[in-house]
Amino acid sequence: MSKSNTISPLSSKHKAPEHHRVKPEQHHRAFHVQPGHCYCPKCGAVGFHKHWYFAPEQEHILRKDKNASQVLCPGCTKIEQQLYEGEVILANSCFSTLSGEIIALIKHTEGVCWHKNPTAKLAGAVEEEETIHVLTTTKFLAERIGKELQKAFKGNLNVKRTEQFVRVYWTD
Numbered sequence: 001m002s003k004s005n006t007i008s009p010l011s012s013k014h015k016a017p018e019h020h021r022v023k024p025e026q027h028h029r030a031f032h033v034q035p036g037h038c039y040c041p042k043c044g045a046v047g048f049h050k051h052w053y054f055a056p057e058q059e060h061i062l063r064k065d066k067n068a069s070q071v072l073c074p075g076c077t078k079i080e081q082q083l084y085e086g087e088v089i090l091a092n093s094c095f096s097t098l099s100g101e102i103i104a105l106i107k108h109t110e111g112v113c114w115h116k117n118p119t120a121k122l123a124g125a126v127e128e129e130e131t132i133h134v135l136t137t138t139k140f141l142a143e144r145i146g147k148e149l150q151k152a153f154k155g156n157l158n159v160k161r162t163e164q165f166v167r168v169y170w171t172d
């Protein structure tokens with residue numbers, strides 16, 4: 001009868017004197033993929049019960065997990081459906097010399113806004129007559145980018161609002 005050796009394995013843990021020690025590998029096991037976890041295949045955001053956040057390590061684990069589901073986050077869904085609500089027109093002459101800093105500020109502002117509202121995303125940029133037009137999925141994001149640009153680089157803002165769309169002109 002092999003059943004005779006079902007001695008509770010739990011009793012052995014009391015013998016371990018170092019059971020209070022946190023082993024380094026427990027650190028890596030802190031994230032467990034649970035039902036409800038998903039990731040956005042476009043931007044890599046991690047979703048859990050309608051809450052979205054960026055966590056590169058979790059994203060990495062989810063991408064390797066064949067059972068993890070891919071779900072477009074609310075912002076990427078809007079981009080996919082071409083539901084744009086805002087536009088920032090970078091018509092300030094300092095753009096030509098400070099484009100790197102300006103783009104960095106725009107991306108940073110997107111991150112801050114997305115954290116509060118995951119439907120807020122940059123939806124790309126188009127160049128029209130040597131002026132860059134940045135599209136956003138929310139009106140708030142376009143206005144916020146305009147304010148941040150003015151705060152950091154001065155210039156003027158001219159905001160044209162309709163019920164569905166906001167256009168922010170940033171000029172000298």
Ligand SMILES: [Zn+2]
Pocket residue numbers: 040041042043044045072073074075076077
């Ligand atoms: Zn996304």
